[in-house]
Amino acid sequence: MGVMMESHYDYIIVGAGSAGAVLANRLSESGEFKVLCLEAGTEGSDYFWSRVPIGMAKLIDRPAVNWCFSSEPDEGSGGRRIPVPRGKMLGGSSSINGMVFVRGQPQDYDHWAQLGNRGWSYSDVLPIFKDMESYDGGSDESRGRDGLLRVTDTPPEISPLHSRMIEAAEKIGIPYTTDYNGASQEGIGITQVTINKGRRQSTAYCHLDPSRS
Ligand SMILES: Cc1cc2nc3c(=O)[nH]c(=O)nc-3n(C[C@H](O)[C@H](O)[C@H](O)COP(=O)(O)OP(=O)(O)OC[C@H]3O[C@@H](n4cnc5c(N)ncnc54)[C@H](O)[C@@H]3O)c2cc1C
Structure with missing residues (x-):
């Protein structure tokens, strides 16, 4: 298919999904491997x-x-x-x-660390979360500004229902948060998405395409 195959590789990654594509990008970054x-x-x-976000509905059962796996029938699923x-x-x-x-x-990451999983506390994973993303909102302490994965806010004016829901939540004591991926997740807020300028930000687009050369 026009791709020159070599006979020796330093790393072979099986599966170019969320994990595999990021790994391929990072490992090839230095040009050394x-x-x-x-x-x-x-x-x-x-x-x-896949490119058009609304196309999600078309992908859900497209072989x-x-x-298109399915679970084994069991009692719990009647x-x-x-x-x-799965993509x-x-x-x-x-x-x-x-x-x-x-x-x-x-708190979940900190709990994992407390159970003995070194390197999984929130302060351990936060720099990686910041490195991976590029997001305009929130604070510099919590959010990344120049990572490969572009994260954006769903436009709040998408439907009048959203602002009504937020108002209603605040009335019953659920605080409005401008960044639920920031210091505290508590509250109600607008969904952040891996969409930029109307295009899905898959790892194929954000990590594989730029590292092909
Ligand atoms: C319909 C759907 C909706 C979701 N919604 C969200 C969401 O809104 N937000 C969110 O954070 N997460 C969501 N997720 C979850 C998230 O997308 C996954 O957790 C994540 O992509 C998994 O990454 P992964 O690298 O583990 O696996 P995958 O990204 O699935 O990658 C595995 C790759 O390996 C390939 N592969 C498998 N076997 C072989 C083989 N033998 N040889 C070569 N290649 C192989 C597969 O084809 C695939 O490309 C959703 C998942 C699905 C399916």
């Missing part, structure tokens, strides 16, 4: 329904870009098989997902 990234899916970041979508293209599930950007709770 030869990196081979293998992906089972055949489509790339220009796949129309061309989705493994004997039903539940669909388990099968460059960018993996980041190319078909809901694009909602939520960091974990700081």
Whole structure:
């Protein structure tokens, strides 16, 4: 397919999904290593329904870009098989997902560290969260400004219902937060998304495309 295959690589990454694409980008950054990234899916970041955020509905059960797994029937699901979508293209599930950007709770990371997992406290992971993203809102202490993954706010005027919901929440004591990925996650706020200028920010687009050379 026009790609020159070499016979030796320093690293071989199997799966070019959220994790694999970032890893391929980082490992090849210095130019020091030869990196081979293998992906089972055949489509790339220009796949129309993946590029356009609203196309998510078209990707949820599309075998061309989705493994379309299903769960085993069990008692808890009333004997039903539940669909388990997973991306099968460059960018993996980041190319078909809901694009909602939520960091974990700081307390959860700290709890993992307390259980003995060194390197997983919130102060350990925060620099990595900051490095990965580029977001205009929030504070410099909490948010990254020049990472490869572009994160934006959903425009608040998207529907009058949103402002009514926020007002209603505040009336019952749930505070409005301008950045739920900042120092505290508590409260109600507008969803942050991995969408920029109407385009999905998959790892295929943000991490693989710029590192192809
Ligand atoms: C429908 C949907 C909606 C979601 N919504 C959100 C959301 O709004 N916000 C959020 O944060 N998260 C969301 N997620 C979850 C998030 O997208 C995933 O957790 C994340 O992308 C998983 O990354 P990963 O690298 O572990 O796996 P993936 O990104 O799935 O990557 C695995 C890759 O490996 C490839 N592969 C598998 N086997 C082989 C093989 N043998 N050889 C070569 N390649 C192989 C696959 O094709 C795939 O490309 C959603 C997920 C789905 C499916």
